[in-house]
Amino acid sequence: MVNFCAMACFSLLSPFYPKEAANKGVTQTVTGLVFGSFEFTIFLTSPIYGNFITKIGSKFMFISGIGVCGVCTILFGFLDTVPDETTFVVLCFLTRGIEALGASAYITASFAIISHAYPKHVSTVIGILETFSGVGMMVGPAIGSALYVAGGFGMPFYVLGGVLIACGMLCPLVMPKIEDKKQTLSKSIFYLLRSPLCVVICFITVCGTFGLGFLEPVLADRLEELNLSTILIGIMFLINSATYALGAPIWGWIGDTKGILKSLIIFGNISTGFGYMLLGPAPFLTFYPFEVWSQILALVLLGVLCGAAIIPTYNALFEGAVKQLGMDDDFETHGLISGLYNSCWSLGAFIGPMAAGALVQEFEFAWSCTACGGLFIFAGLVVLVYAILERYTLLCPIKPQKTGYEKIIDETLCESAQV
Numbered sequence: 001m002v003n004f005c006a007m008a009c010f011s012l013l014s015p016f017y018p019k020e021a022a023n024k025g026v027t028q029t030v031t032g033l034v035f036g037s038f039e040f041t042i043f044l045t046s047p048i049y050g051n052f053i054t055k056i057g058s059k060f061m062f063i064s065g066i067g068v069c070g071v072c073t074i075l076f077g078f079l080d081t082v083p084d085e086t087t088f089v090v091l092c093f094l095t096r097g098i099e100a101l102g103a104s105a106y107i108t109a110s111f112a113i114i115s116h117a118y119p120k121h122v123s124t125v126i127g128i129l130e131t132f133s134g135v136g137m138m139v140g141p142a143i144g145s146a147l148y149v150a151g152g153f154g155m156p157f158y159v160l161g162g163v164l165i166a167c168g169m170l171c172p173l174v175m176p177k178i179e180d181k182k183q184t185l186s187k188s189i190f191y192l193l194r195s196p197l198c199v200v201i202c203f204i205t206v207c208g209t210f211g212l213g214f215l216e217p218v219l220a221d222r223l224e225e226l227n228l229s230t231i232l233i234g235i236m237f238l239i240n241s242a243t244y245a246l247g248a249p250i251w252g253w254i255g256d257t258k259g260i261l262k263s264l265i266i267f268g269n270i271s272t273g274f275g276y277m278l279l280g281p282a283p284f285l286t287f288y289p290f291e292v293w294s295q296i297l298a299l300v301l302l303g304v305l306c307g308a309a310i311i312p313t314y315n316a317l318f319e320g321a322v323k324q325l326g327m328d329d330d331f332e333t334h335g336l337i338s339g340l341y342n343s344c345w346s347l348g349a350f351i352g353p354m355a356a357g358a359l360v361q362e363f364e365f366a367w368s369c370t371a372c373g374g375l376f377i378f379a380g381l382v383v384l385v386y387a388i389l390e391r392y393t394l395l396c397p398i399k400p401q402k403t404g405y406e407k408i409i410d411e412t413l414c415e416s417a418q419v
Helices: 002-011 017-023 028-056 058-076 085-117 122-151 154-174 189-194 196-214 219-224 230-258 261-279 292-310 313-324 331-391 404-418
Strands: none
Touching (some): 002 058, 002 085, 002 122, 017 028, 028 085, 028 331, 058 154, 085 122, 085 313, 189 196, 189 331, 196 261, 196 292, 196 313, 219 230, 219 331, 230 261, 261 331, 292 331, 313 331
8 A cells, every 4th residue: 555655656746747847947857867866865775774674663664754755745746836946956856855765764664574574475575565566656647647737736746645644644553563673783784795696686686677767768759650649658658567567476476486586587587688679679680570569569578577587586685695694584684685675676776767868869779778688688697607606506605514624615615706
């Protein structure tokens, strides 16, 4: 419920805010930075929240983060009354930045809570949350547009911000007690980066969310070359988001029940890479046409397959922390992992749209999608190489039953692999 309402709040301003900002003399670059600063703030602050989640309390962090998001959403609705351009821009950055602090808090806490509450079904639950986040992102712009037409600039923010605050007020009543005793952390979030698997999965997570945001600023212009109406272009975006939202819980269930996290990530990344090349289509795929049906097929494949690349990554991070670093399966570990995971997620979401705009401007859409597809294929191959090295005991963990020369050899191999 919270994910749905929050994502609707975060995305509701995209249809009308750029026009309102332009009317006040704000450039497109500054408008883009207002949007991008949200993810960048989450990237910077999530590790901090992850470090202090057991000291602050996960439930308090979750509920207070929701409240901050709701209040800032309502405050944003008053900004159209600011006549001065400079003051308007400053207040937009300030309000959006504080809202991102709240989002970072509640998202980091939510990952830690669900991984602690559902230890055997983490990927499945994350997949379900991604479904509701995706639906919220899909309907947010539509709800925002309708309320904007009905009541002006402030109405969408007042209504959805109020709904989000109501969700936050319900949470203490319906959430069970969470065993996250207040304590000072014994390890920093950077301790996780001592695990080779955690480093690899961080890279995979950044690549995955890079791809999720890659099409946002450039796909509409590309589809206009097919003479599609604005409504049909919106439906094409919906196809990609809907298939991702529907497929996410399935990939999560497969990852939890079949125990094939790395294989799933490898398959997801490599197949998603080929999906991007079909979307271009890549200049060397001369047999694949640029038509409406081919674009629909590519968007469906991307939506379905990208979930396989991203959804199992949290569980893989947990595996690296527990099996390679010997960390305990407790709330401290889950808090550190959720902070790192959320930070990597937001970094990719921040870089993706900016890189897409720059690449398309320089190399056109087809080659840009080919480059994005190549990044996914490279990411899949990185995990494949890691899995091969791990299979032949060239990576940690060191098996505790070994002693003497066998242990020395394993320690040497482990240190060499890490280097």
